[in-house]
Amino acid sequence: MKLNIAVLPGDGIGPEIISVALDVTKAICDKFKHNLSFEYGICGADAIDKVGNPYPDETHELCMRSDAVLFGAVGHPRFDNDPSAKVRPEQGLLAMRKKLGLYANIRPVVTFETLIHKSPLRADLVKGADFMCIRELTGGLYFGRPQGRSEDGNVAYDTCVYSRDEVVRIVTLAYEYAMKRRKKLTIVDKANVLATSRLWREVSKEIAPKFPEVETEFMFVDNAAMRMIQWPTSFDVIVTENMFGDILTDEGSVITGSMGLLPSASIGTYTSVFEPIHGSWPQAAGQNIANPLATVLSAAMMFEYAFNLKDEASLIRGAVDASMNANVRTADIQIDGEKSFSTSEVGNWIVDFI
Amino acid sequence: MKLNIAVLPGDGIGPEIISVALDVTKAICDKFKHNLSFEYGICGADAIDKVGNPYPDETHELCMRSDAVLFGAVGHPRFDNDPSAKVRPEQGLLAMRKKLGLYANIRPVVTFETLIHKSPLRADLVKGADFMCIRELTGGLYFGRPQGRSEDGNVAYDTCVYSRDEVVRIVTLAYEYAMKRRKKLTIVDKANVLATSRLWREVSKEIAPKFPEVETEFMFVDNAAMRMIQWPTSFDVIVTENMFGDILTDEGSVITGSMGLLPSASIGTYTSVFEPIHGSWPQAAGQNIANPLATVLSAAMMFEYAFNLKDEASLIRGAVDASMNANVRTADIQIDGEKSFSTSEVGNWIVDFI
Numbered sequence: 105m106k107l108n109i110a111v112l113p114g115d116g117i118g119p120e121i122i123s124v125a126l127d128v129t130k131a132i133c134d135k136f137k138h139n140l141s142f143e144y145g146i147c148g149a150d151a152i153d154k155v156g157n158p159y160p161d162e163t164h165e166l167c168m169r170s171d172a173v174l175f176g177a178v179g180h181p182r183f184d185n186d187p188s189a190k191v192r193p194e195q196g197l198l199a200m201r202k203k204l205g206l207y208a209n210i211r212p213v214v215t216f217e218t219l220i221h222k223s224p225l226r227a228d229l230v231k232g233a234d235f236m237c238i239r240e241l242t243g244g245l246y247f248g249r250p251q252g253r254s255e256d257g258n259v260a261y262d263t264c265v266y267s268r269d270e271v272v273r274i275v276t277l278a279y280e281y282a283m284k285r286r287k288k289l290t291i292v293d294k295a296n297v298l299a300t301s302r303l304w305r306e307v308s309k310e311i312a313p314k315f316p317e318v319e320t321e322f323m324f325v326d327n328a329a330m331r332m333i334q335w336p337t338s339f340d341v342i343v344t345e346n347m348f349g350d351i352l353t354d355e356g357s358v359i360t361g362s363m364g365l366l367p368s369a370s371i372g373t374y375t376s377v378f379e380p381i382h383g384s385w386p387q388a389a390g391q392n393i394a395n396p397l398a399t400v401l402s403a404a405m406m407f408e409y410a411f412n413l414k415d416e417a418s419l420i421r422g423a424v425d426a427s428m429n430a431n432v433r434t435a436d437i438q439i440d441g442e443k444s445f446s447t448s449e450v451g452n453w454i455v456d457f458i
Numbered sequence: 459m460k461l462n463i464a465v466l467p468g469d470g471i472g473p474e475i476i477s478v479a480l481d482v483t484k485a486i487c488d489k490f491k492h493n494l495s496f497e498y499g500i501c502g503a504d505a506i507d508k509v510g511n512p513y514p515d516e517t518h519e520l521c522m523r524s525d526a527v528l529f530g531a532v533g534h535p536r537f538d539n540d541p542s543a544k545v546r547p548e549q550g551l552l553a554m555r556k557k558l559g560l561y562a563n564i565r566p567v568v569t570f571e572t573l574i575h576k577s578p579l580r581a582d583l584v585k586g587a588d589f590m591c592i593r594e595l596t597g598g599l600y601f602g603r604p605q606g607r608s609e610d611g612n613v614a615y616d617t618c619v620y621s622r623d624e625v626v627r628i629v630t631l632a633y634e635y636a637m638k639r640r641k642k643l644t645i646v647d648k649a650n651v652l653a654t655s656r657l658w659r660e661v662s663k664e665i666a667p668k669f670p671e672v673e674t675e676f677m678f679v680d681n682a683a684m685r686m687i688q689w690p691t692s693f694d695v696i697v698t699e700n701m702f703g704d705i706l707t708d709e710g711s712v713i714t715g716s717m718g719l720l721p722s723a724s725i726g727t728y729t730s731v732f733e734p735i736h737g738s739w740p741q742a743a744g745q746n747i748a749n750p751l752a753t754v755l756s757a758a759m760m761f762e763y764a765f766n767l768k769d770e771a772s773l774i775r776g777a778v779d780a781s782m783n784a785n786v787r788t789a790d791i792q793i794d795g796e797k798s799f800s801t802s803e804v805g806n807w808i809v810d811f812i
């Protein structure tokens with residue numbers, strides 16, 4: 105098979121972790137005799153510095169030509185807490201989502217037995233948690249218009265908009281994922297307050313009968329935020345709108361204590377983007393200490409979702425498990441008393457294993 | 459002093475817990491020689507049944523005449539997951555907030571040493587957590603207009619609106635509370651995406667210099683949702699807009715494991731409302747098993763905030779602590795192996811103590 109990939113390392117530790125994920129991708133392509141072609145693009149603060157735009161047109165065209173995008177992370181402290189800066193790395197992220205039509209952000213949340221002690225939750229509660237958050241990524245408050253200020257500057261407004269088609273698309277996708285898993289779908293909204301949420305619920309109730317095997321549960325977002333802490337094992341697939349998803353997926357990402365291991369996929373109309381859920385950790389850039397596993401597991405998601413190559417994805421996941429079992433781990437997840445390995449050492453071990 | 463109180467028991471366990479809080483209020487007024495006058499009003503599902511309106515005009519007028527409202531809880535399972543029902547108990551809640559101008563919802567989150575094992579978080583993380591969430595309660599997505607559907611029903615929209623004055627009012631209040639506490643204020647927004655959040659940040663930066671002793675921290679809402687689990691002791695006062703506040707205050711309410719002990723105050727233009735943060739727990743209604751402490755502590759907040767009677771508030775809090783130390787507790791917070799007490803037994807113990 106021919107795999108045509110765009111590679112966007114981004115900022116901070118992005119280049120180092122992407123380099124490992126790309127090595128793993130190459131090793132898999134060698135082994136399974138796939139024809140890999142890839143091309144680098146710039147984005148984020150790096151692209152602001154170079155061309156004044158966090159998501160330049162050339163990068164967009166590159167992504168449009170590709171079957172999948174392997175993405176590192178963007179962000180730099182000099183933009184922190186300055187939401188008024190004219191050009192910001194996040195704008196590149198939002199532009200990319202909109203222009204590539206990345207409507208579904210998918211984040212598996214999985215507990216790793218050997219990392220449970222890193223979880224902020226009690227081990228007995230979080231043990232066995234294994235769910236998937238599906239966040240709508242191109243609608244809602246993020247992109248609704250009008251957005252802005254009254255003429256005198258004294259009133260600000262944002263608009264949350266959803267169309268029936270947008271809801272049908274994401275909720276159907278969520279049901280399909282639920283069918284492949286434990287067949288339970290939790291649809292999170294605020295239908296007791298919001299008109300958009302009432303549309304979500306109406307549409308969901310129309311779709312539900314097409315998936316009679318799936319148990320559907322509606323839950324208000326405030327309740328979901330509590331339940332995720334109190335009873336994380338009660339979830340299988342969660343689907344929600346953009347802003348609620350931003351909050352809940354981040355909440356979900358910390359409960360397992362394995363942030364450095366969590367990958368994500370953003371499914372799009374034109375192509376799909378695969379990236380770790382953690383940030384660009386600028387303080388660690390260039391030090392060869394960042395955990396590459398979330399990015400490697402994002403590459404596994406790429407093989408599975410973008411190319412439907414499940415054996416390849418399984419082998420990557422198996423290699424990651426093996427590296428953990430062999431205690432070849434970066435410092436953030438290493439067991440007390442054991443020696444920590446560098447980013448590239450972990451990468452090389454996994455490549456050798458493959 | 460003359461205390462003029464409206465009492466709204468509401469649904470489920472509301473009447474039982476309010477009865478205890480009212481007994482405690484009477485005991486305090488006896489002891490400190492205050493002249494208490496109170497009057498009952500109906501609200502919630504109870505009021506829907508009786509007059510078809512969850513917040514009837516008579517109840518509103520009663521609240522407007524009062525200096526403080528002691529509120530139980532509203533909600534009944536027959537309205538659950540049916541956001542399309544024409545009249546719903548929550549609508550009464552929202553109407554009350556808007557008509558009484560209850561712009562600031564205040565929720566202290568405190569860990570109780572003896573209840574730490576009930577927390578879903580690891581004891582070492584949550585120990586000592588003691589912060590206050592201040593949620594804007596009459597603006598944002600909850601009340602912004604337009605809200606509704608396109609003519610063909612295929613597009614739904616909500617509007618998030620904030621005016622400068624609304625932000626000034628709540629952020630100033632938050633700084634005042636921070637001054638009375640550990641002098642740290644975390645302002646939570648999504649200023650990298652929302653125009654309303656950028657107004658919040660702009661206004662906050664204008665107000666901050668008036669409180670030079672307070673350390674101001676800006677935090678994105680997704681980050682705050684993580685931090686509350688990972689590092690709850692890092693917060694002192696948190697202030698945020700209505701929808702973010704709905705999610706974060708509920709998240710905050712479960713981390714201590716003492717939901718049954720958490721009171722709240724909603725500060726208004728005309729009067730203020732004091733209520734436990736837990737719900738109406740309809741399954742337990744009439745069984746004399748509900749924990750009355752959150753409501754009793756809400757009465758303490760009433761003495762402090764509505765009447766500026768701090769000694770009275772302290773005595774109530776001391777009596778609650780004493781009841782816990784004497785293990786006179788309801789089942790939800792009782793230590794394993796100790797006998798549990800009923801709602802009224804706990805109430806009587808506290809009244810006797812006072």
Ligand SMILES: CC(C)[C@H](C(=O)O)[C@@H](O)C(=O)O
Pocket residue numbers: 194197198350650651680
């Ligand atoms: C950086 C920001 C705009 C972005 C978002 O809110 O979507 C981020 O928090 C995320 O979740 O990817």
Ligand SMILES: CC(C)[C@H](C(=O)O)[C@@H](O)C(=O)O
Pocket residue numbers: 296297326548551552704
């Ligand atoms: C019932 C609902 C409308 C309400 C809200 O969202 O404000 C509740 O969740 C709360 O927090 O008091």
